[in-house]
Every structure is written in C-alpha cells, then in structure tokens.
Amino acid sequence: MASPLPVRDGVGATRLHVPLTGEWPTVSAYMVARFFHLDAERLLVRFDRGEIVARDGSPLRRDTPLGAEEFVWYYREPPVERDIPFEVQLRHQDRDLVVVDKPHFLPTTPGGKFLQNSALVRLRNLLGIPELTPIHRLDRATAGLLMFSARPDTRGAYQLMFENRKVQKVYEAVSDRPSNWSPEVFPLVYRNHIVKHRGEVRVQVDDSREPNAETLIEVLSSDEHVVHTLLRPHSGKMHQLRVHLASLGLGIRNDGFYPTLLPEEPDDFSRPLQLLARELHFTDPLSGEARMFVSGLRLQDAPSGA
Incomplete structure (x- = not known):
C-alpha cells in the first residue's frame, strides 16, 4: 500500500x-x-x-x-539519538543495486531509538534515492556487506533471490580460543533446530526436532588467544552463526547474547561483535551474470596477517 x-x-x-x-x-x-x-x-x-x-x-x-x-x-517524531561514529562505505552502485559495508552498531533500518542512525536513512540522504530499500538485513551488531534495491521495478527479482536461497553468503568471526581447542575437527558442518519465541531476545535450540539451520565452518587461522573462522551458512535463521559457534565452545568475541545473555549496557564502540559479512555471491536475475562482492572491512581482533 x-x-x-x-x-x-x-x-x-x-x-x-x-x-x-x-x-x-x-x-x-x-x-x-x-x-x-x-x-x-x-x-x-x-x-x-x-x-x-x-x-x-x-x-x-x-x-x-x-x-x-x-x-x-x-511521520514519527524523531527520538533523541546517540550518534554512531562510523560511516557506511559504498562498495558498488548501479541503476538497480547499491552495495555497502555497514559498520558495527548501525542498524539496517530505523527502529526504536535509532532513526537517522540507520544504514537506510543515511544512504537515502547521502545518495538522494528515496526509493532505496534493503533487500536483506544484518543485525545491528554485525558489520559487513549489505545490499539495497534502488528501483521498485526490479526489487522483487533481487528479493526473490534471497527468499529462494540463491545468494551464497560468507562470514568471518573471531572467538576466544578455548582451553580444549581441537583444530583437527574442522572443517565441519554444524546443524541444529533454532526457534525464535515471541517476546524473547534470544533464539532457542530444540534438539528434539529436525535441524533447520546449517553452517559450514572452517578455520582461517588461530594463535594462542583467538580462533578466526570462515562461515558459510546454508540457511538464514536469526542469530544462526552466533548460536552455532557458541554451541562449539567458540562464542564470538564481544557477544552479549550467546552463550550467556548479559545485562544490556550502553554501546562500547571499542568492543564490536567480531562478526563480519564478508562476501555475497549470486547470479544476477536481470543479466544472468555471476556477481561477487567482497567487504573492505576487517575484524579488529583477527590474528595479525589474517
């Protein structure tokens, strides 16, 4: 409407x-x-x-x-917002698509106490495209590649790609190295059943049901302090990557949700969640050409040289 x-x-x-x-x-x-x-x-x-x-x-x-x-x-009356001191970085723009690197802490769309401090509003103002609409979402805590539709006429074709899982997503994460670290078990495919109950901020795992979430997890590097992993989700359940790594004893650094829900505190911009949406691969539904976008961001806690 x-x-x-x-x-x-x-x-x-x-x-x-x-x-x-x-x-x-x-x-x-x-x-x-x-x-x-x-x-x-x-x-x-x-x-x-x-x-x-x-x-x-x-x-x-x-x-x-x-x-x-x-x-x-x-029009919503604008809230009093705390400024998020990180910029959206433009990685690609054409007639139909805009691809950016979203920083940590910035939500994809307006909501709650964030209005001007959202990737969508910042980009509409920056590019002068009022029709700009996100084709998918990233959690506010997650940084990396985010794709927007610039034209309503072609938006549906790109949205359908995500709905039909025709987009390959690749992520990176950094976790504290556990004392019983066993790199020999990787790469591995982790599966479980994730459920989101209304009114709860975290998802739940139901081991009595057939898996509905699957992630291929590989190790990129490690040192005496951290483990740096590459994640290829086959499904797109809420908080899937955070839950899967936490279930393996590799909870992502600075995650206030998994494995333990911590009390809500003001954002500490020096301690972003160490999760990055690194790559997007897909066949363009309009041209039929293979397309790949790679983030220009880097996780601050990744081992040196990674």
Whole structure:
C-alpha cells in the first residue's frame, strides 16, 4: 500500500491500522489509547496541525469518527539519538543495486531509538534515492556487506533471490580460543533446530526436532588467544552463526547474547561483535551474470596477517 506522504529526511511515513469499530468514538481517541505512553495533548495537536493523514493524503481532525479510515499515516517524531561514529562505505552502485559495508552498531533500518542512525536513512540522504530499500538485513551488531534495491521495478527479482536461497553468503568471526581447542575437527558442518519465541531476545535450540539451520565452518587461522573462522551458512535463521559457534565452545568475541545473555549496557564502540559479512555471491536475475562482492572491512581482533 503506497504511502500518501513522501520520504522526509530519508525516513518514510509510518502506517497505522485503525479498527473500524470499537469503544473509541474517534480515530484520535483510539490513537491516544494505543499510544498511552505518549502525551495525549501533544498527539492531539498533531491532528490540529494536519500531520496525520488518510490514504488519499487528506488530514484527519480530532473529531474524525472511528470507522472513517482503516489506515492512517504520519511521520514519527524523531527520538533523541546517540550518534554512531562510523560511516557506511559504498562498495558498488548501479541503476538497480547499491552495495555497502555497514559498520558495527548501525542498524539496517530505523527502529526504536535509532532513526537517522540507520544504514537506510543515511544512504537515502547521502545518495538522494528515496526509493532505496534493503533487500536483506544484518543485525545491528554485525558489520559487513549489505545490499539495497534502488528501483521498485526490479526489487522483487533481487528479493526473490534471497527468499529462494540463491545468494551464497560468507562470514568471518573471531572467538576466544578455548582451553580444549581441537583444530583437527574442522572443517565441519554444524546443524541444529533454532526457534525464535515471541517476546524473547534470544533464539532457542530444540534438539528434539529436525535441524533447520546449517553452517559450514572452517578455520582461517588461530594463535594462542583467538580462533578466526570462515562461515558459510546454508540457511538464514536469526542469530544462526552466533548460536552455532557458541554451541562449539567458540562464542564470538564481544557477544552479549550467546552463550550467556548479559545485562544490556550502553554501546562500547571499542568492543564490536567480531562478526563480519564478508562476501555475497549470486547470479544476477536481470543479466544472468555471476556477481561477487567482497567487504573492505576487517575484524579488529583477527590474528595479525589474517
């Protein structure tokens, strides 16, 4: 459903579904109840200013009755953001695709306390392409290659590649070397069943079910302190690589989720998660040509010479 409001400062308008019936006499009353944590009068003033609009772009009033509109659009009020002092690095741009190196700590898309500090908004503002849309995602803690669609007309073809697992992804990770380190077992393919329960920040492993996550793990190098691995995921489950390495006693350095969930703390920019999306390989769905992109980033804790 197309938004009646244009992209503003790199950020698209938010769409809200409004019930057609209910206990609220007006759309504004529903929104005051829905966003109970916000100041009610401040929200109502936004109706007075014409900032909340219907599908045709016409502004809604405070007294617009419930049921008049099923969807409304508005711009989120920008949060007070802590600046993330790392830049997105452009690696490729053509008519259809933009490929970048996303730094650690920067989310792929706006959300929560991050708006301008997201790869999508930064790139829209930098490149002047309001239609720019990510084709896949990287966790905020993960750095590396991220691909965006520059044109709606060809976006579906590239999204379908990822949905059908036609893109080969290669990652690197650095882990603390365990005391019982046995390099002879590598390379190996690790499989398990990963489940994400609603409301939980971590995924769970269910050993009673057939595997749904698979990763080929190879050792690139090691020293007396760390192990540097190359990871080729066959599936794309949430936190898959972090879970698989932690299950092998090779939890990724600076991971606050696996194997142990640590208390949430402010970002320490000197200690990024040592996980990097290093390569993307695929056959271009438009030209049929083989394409490969390689990250220009390096994990800071990788052994010297790696």
